[in-house]
Amino acid sequence: MAVASFDFSSLLPAGLPPAAAKWTSAARYNFIGGNNDPAETPVEGLVAAATAVLRREGPALASYGVRTGPQGYRPLREFLAGKLNRDAGMTCSYDDILIVSGSLQALDLINGVLLTRGDTVIIEQESYQGSLNRLKRLGVNAVGIPLDDGGMRMDALADALAALKARSIRPKYIYTIPTVQNPTGTIMPIERRRELLKLATDYGVPIFEDDCYADLIWDGQRPPAIHALSENGNVIHIGSFSKSIAPALRVGFIVAPWQILARALALKSDGGTGALEQMVLAEFCAPQFVTHVSKLRRGLRSKLDALMAALNEQFGTTAEFDDPKGGIFLWVKLPNEVDTMKLNQAALAAGVAINPGPEWSTDAAYGRSRLRICFASPSLEEIRNGIAILADVCRKEFGVPARIANVAQRAGS
Ligand SMILES: Cc1ncc(COP(=O)(O)O)c(C=O)c1O
Numbered sequence: 001m002a003v004a005s006f007d008f009s010s011l012l013p014a015g016l017p018p019a020a021a022k023w024t025s026a027a028r029y030n031f032i033g034g035n036n037d038p039a040e041t042p043v044e045g046l047v048a049a050a051t052a053v054l055r056r057e058g059p060a061l062a063s064y065g066v067r068t069g070p071q072g073y074r075p076l077r078e079f080l081a082g083k084l085n086r087d088a089g090m091t092c093s094y095d096d097i098l099i100v101s102g103s104l105q106a107l108d109l110i111n112g113v114l115l116t117r118g119d120t121v122i123i124e125q126e127s128y129q130g131s132l133n134r135l136k137r138l139g140v141n142a143v144g145i146p147l148d149d150g151g152m153r154m155d156a157l158a159d160a161l162a163a164l165k166a167r168s169i170r171p172k173y174i175y176t177i178p179t180v181q182n183p184t185g186t187i188m189p190i191e192r193r194r195e196l197l198k199l200a201t202d203y204g205v206p207i208f209e210d211d212c213y214a215d216l217i218w219d220g221q222r223p224p225a226i227h228a229l230s231e232n233g234n235v236i237h238i239g240s241f242s243k244s245i246a247p248a249l250r251v252g253f254i255v256a257p258w259q260i261l262a263r264a265l266a267l268k269s270d271g272g273t274g275a276l277e278q279m280v281l282a283e284f285c286a287p288q289f290v291t292h293v294s295k296l297r298r299g300l301r302s303k304l305d306a307l308m309a310a311l312n313e314q315f316g317t318t319a320e321f322d323d324p325k326g327g328i329f330l331w332v333k334l335p336n337e338v339d340t341m342k343l344n345q346a347a348l349a350a351g352v353a354i355n356p357g358p359e360w361s362t363d364a365a366y367g368r369s370r371l372r373i374c375f376a377s378p379s380l381e382e383i384r385n386g387i388a389i390l391a392d393v394c395r396k397e398f399g400v401p402a403r404i405a406n407v408a409q410r411a412g413s
Pocket of ligand 1: 033034101102103104105128130177182210212239240241242247250251252
């Protein structure tokens, strides 16, 4: 490339997010992001599906989008409608579904349809960084509701709704990740889902249900989606193939009333979500989704066991966590003296990448000594070695844990 001497900086509009850092390499021990297990990518099945569907329908790639209209490839929407009905109790049809480029695009589209600067939304106090960052960038006030082991606490939600109403504020939505919450791993029980719907209905606030981890529950038993329990169509439901098949495919979906889909479609000006990805997914998923996902779940569960064992061995009782019922993350509490933003920097220098708690919470002080560990993508050996290095770094920086692998460490060693 020619020497870049032209200066664009005076042309940049105000309000852009901070510039991205240039990528150099991934950390040797990578516990960040929502990545999947590379060993479980169903490569052969995807190759066979791609070959079959390309032979049959390949010429259709000559047009933008897919032949079955702007809502997405119909066989994929039919697969989804059947699956959501079977697994999540939802009574949607393929026509209630819009295929999008990952559920991140679903977040952007729904935010684009509903939000403007100065609006208020309600969100779990610990939540997905991608959702929190979007709200911050949009200038939206995100009211965090604390969680317990059943997800968002309804007493705190009731209080927040009442307090906002007293100030004449009607939140634009209640955003929740009810089924294997990111990052806490909690699953909201059915009674609480009903309570949530009642509060939402009483206050005239829609629910924005982000359900991308629902296929990754160890025993395969999920509660009905909140969408399935709604009696008045006040739930926007989004999901993704990122966690069940592969995030690099960038295929997600929105299930919502046409009033919302029509607006989201009008904003979706990207020329269509990748048609080949949709076609391959439909071809692969119809016969193989269930078998693939049960195998994936078994692999993830054994990685979680390895992670919890490594944490117990290396951190002892200084690392507190619950055994999540599914997913790809462990949410860990370290003693109060540990600042995980600082731990992150020191760990990175030692080749270990973690997600520091303050980036996953509406309350940075609450997140200060917490961290999120993704166990799906590192190998079992990387989990063991990476956690040993993390404990060593943490002890050097904060004196915690005082003992590693049940061996007392000499001060200053
Ligand atoms: C809760 C939640 N929503 C949405 C996403 C975005 O997923 P994708 O765009 O890959 O579908 C993620 C990714 O980690 C997530 O954890």
